[in-house]
Amino acid sequence: MDLHAMDSYIKSLIKEAGHQIRNSFLSDITIESKSNANDLVTNMDKEIEQFFIGRIRRDFPKHKVFGEEGFGDDIQSTDGVIWLLDPIDGTMNFVHQKRNFAISLGIYVDGIGKLGYIYDVVNDDLYHGVENGGAYFNDEKLKPLLKTNIAESIIAMNATWAIPNRYLDNDAIIQLIRDVRGTRSYGSAALELAYLASGRVDAYMSMRLSPWDIAGGMVIAKEVGAVTTSFKNDPANLLKQDTFIAANPSIHQELLEKYIKFK
Amino acid sequence: MDLHAMDSYIKSLIKEAGHQIRNSFLSDITIESKSNANDLVTNMDKEIEQFFIGRIRRDFPKHKVFGEEGFGDDIQSTDGVIWLLDPIDGTMNFVHQKRNFAISLGIYVDGIGKLGYIYDVVNDDLYHGVENGGAYFNDEKLKPLLKTNIAESIIAMNATWAIPNRYLDNDAIIQLIRDVRGTRSYGSAALELAYLASGRVDAYMSMRLSPWDIAGGMVIAKEVGAVTTSFKNDPANLLKQDTFIAANPSIHQELLEKYIKFK
Incomplete structure (x- = not known):
């Protein structure tokens, strides 16, 4: 091609x-x-x-x-x-x-x-x-993403995931909201991925995204060094709806290990 | 003048x-x-x-x-x-x-x-x-705000207010997040007020804003029929930091009565 x-x-x-x-x-x-x-x-x-x-x-x-x-x-x-x-x-x-x-x-x-x-x-x-x-x-x-840490990060995520839900222990998400510099929610997974790739947010996460929501953004995000996976740290799902996180590489592992707790 | x-x-x-x-x-x-x-x-x-x-x-x-x-x-x-x-x-x-x-x-x-x-x-x-x-x-x-209802509303609010905090019963906010069409968070009170006045969100609320955050937006919001008050339904505070809500008039009262519960 x-x-x-x-x-x-x-x-x-x-x-x-x-x-x-x-x-x-x-x-x-x-x-x-x-x-x-x-x-x-x-x-x-x-x-x-x-x-x-x-x-x-x-x-x-x-x-x-x-x-x-x-x-x-x-x-x-x-x-x-x-x-x-x-x-x-x-x-x-x-x-x-x-x-x-x-x-x-x-x-x-x-x-x-x-x-x-x-x-x-x-x-x-x-x-x-x-x-x-x-x-x-x-x-x-776009420049490669700069090193950062949780305390200085802005995370894009919808408030829906901070309230009791059937998938995640929301107490861990509450702790995440307390630990980061700020959270934002824009209502478009694609734009939130574009923001991640531009360094305007340091991670974007959602419990439920479809392949077409993330496919374009994943190519862009990879080129600046972002890591994209499911919440289980598997490669993002290209065939069906799944969890999804895209993050600055310096916080991706900590986000998964410390703040994502399945029920 | x-x-x-x-x-x-x-x-x-x-x-x-x-x-x-x-x-x-x-x-x-x-x-x-x-x-x-x-x-x-x-x-x-x-x-x-x-x-x-x-x-x-x-x-x-x-x-x-x-x-x-x-x-x-x-x-x-x-x-x-x-x-x-x-x-x-x-x-x-x-x-x-x-x-x-x-x-x-x-x-x-x-x-x-x-x-x-x-x-x-x-x-x-x-x-x-x-x-x-x-x-x-x-x-x-900008046109006068159209009539709406909670179920079809988009509310601008930070996830911080959905997690346990010292001011509000966050269970009521959790219910609000469940009842509305969606929530957004943009990280600028002024822009969120501009969005309200443009009909792009139907309410904006925060536990803690200062007079300079809201003064400009209040004049704009009033001209399209939005209601701006403290969470106690008093006139918004022009002298010191306070709670603040700006909303489409068709949902302002319900937001205060049903979803804002002081501890």
């Missing part, structure tokens, strides 16, 4: 999709719920996924697509070239804020991340990474 | 200060701690406050200044014209992220908010409000 040619093609495709999304602000958006009342999907999530799939089918007929809205392929293994796509990551923000959402896309070959993209549509900011080729915020190369 | 002339003067002043802050990204910033290790202050917080005070002393010698960094006046009452200023609201974001911070400024006359400004320095986005004259996001007039 010619990563350079693919990269140019994808950037153009993403910008075109972003343009469509920004245009949608001028008309009414149709909002539905999926798994629960707060799991939103709009006509734009679906249209943008279909837009990508149409182009991929036409220009890369052998590639497979694993997309949030389910218009892609039935993916059971990581074999071959797979586009992992979330057409609008942060749909709640898209609906309520008309900002703070992103197009998230990762291109994986036999389970290895080759290209990753997170496009902050409203700010027209594109984060991208190329395997062994570095990570970028627009045209600016 | 000629609000229109003041408004033009202040906008120009704020943009000039913003320019100085953006320029500071090119040089090293000096960081110190204040009340605790995570309460940061930089040379820029101090320099920008002094920049404002220099101009106010020269051009409005009868006005008083109540500023976060303490270079202004000793304010013991709300009498007269007071500029309530936070030169960099969200200093932790300024230091760690070089974004997501704001200049926050409110002009109060005998305790009544006349003009309010929140300037998102990096995005060059200015939110402002004029008493009985409306609120604006740059040149766009």
Whole structure:
């Protein structure tokens, strides 16, 4: 695969999709719920996924697509070239804020991340990474993450994980909130990964993310030295929903060992 | 007071200060701690406050200044014209992220908010409000807040208030997190108020804010119909640190009655 040619093609495709999304602000958006009342999907999530799939089918007929809205392929293994796509990551923000959402896309070959993209549509900011080729915020190369420690860290995590829940001992998370410099929550896994890769937060963690939420960001994060795993320290799951943590390498192990306690 | 002339003067002043802050990204910033290790202050917080005070002393010698960094006046009452200023609201974001911070400024006359400004320095986005004259996001007039309900609301609040703390029964906050559509935390009271006024979040609450954190945002929020009070439903405190909630009017009362329980 010619990563350079693919990269140019994808950037153009993403910008075109972003343009469509920004245009949608001028008309009414149709909002539905999926798994629960707060799991939103709009006509734009679906249209943008279909837009990508149409182009991929036409220009890369052998590639497979694993997309949030389910218009892609039935993916059971990581074999071959797979586009992992979330057409609008942060749909709640898209609906309520008309900002703070992103197009998230990762291109994986036999389970290895080759290209990753997170496009902050409203700010027209594109984060991208190329395997062994570095990570970028627009045209600016992102620097390797600097050494840090828990006490000086900002952690992106939703307050949901700090309250009693069926998966984690929330007392350990409460201790984490006490021990770090601060916590933030932005409502888009992709943007939170982009923030991690840019050094604006030092870790991002969630109990429940899907492959398309993290695939693009993982490629970008790896290029600046971030570590991405499940909460069990396994490689992040590219086939199904799982726990996920992306962190500055100087705090990843301590976060897992000291603050993540399964019930 | 000629609000229109003041408004033009202040906008120009704020943009000039913003320019100085953006320029500071090119040089090293000096960081110190204040009340605790995570309460940061930089040379820029101090320099920008002094920049404002220099101009106010020269051009409005009868006005008083109540500023976060303490270079202004000793304010013991709300009498007269007071500029309530936070030169960099969200200093932790300024230091760690070089974004997501704001200049926050409110002009109060005998305790009544006349003009309010929140300037998102990096995005060059200015939110402002004029008493009985409306609120604006740059040149766009902000619309009155639409009716909503708890289940469909997004609440801006830090995870700190969801964990056991000395002030509030956190079980009620845990229930709030379960009942709302989502929570967010951005790390700048001023920007969170700007988000409320723009309808991007439906409430913002904090156990501990100072007058300069909220003064500008209160003027803006009022113009779109938001309600701003202490957690005891008293008028927000303009003289000292206190609890604070700003909310869509359709949920303000329910938030206070059902979810805010003092210990």
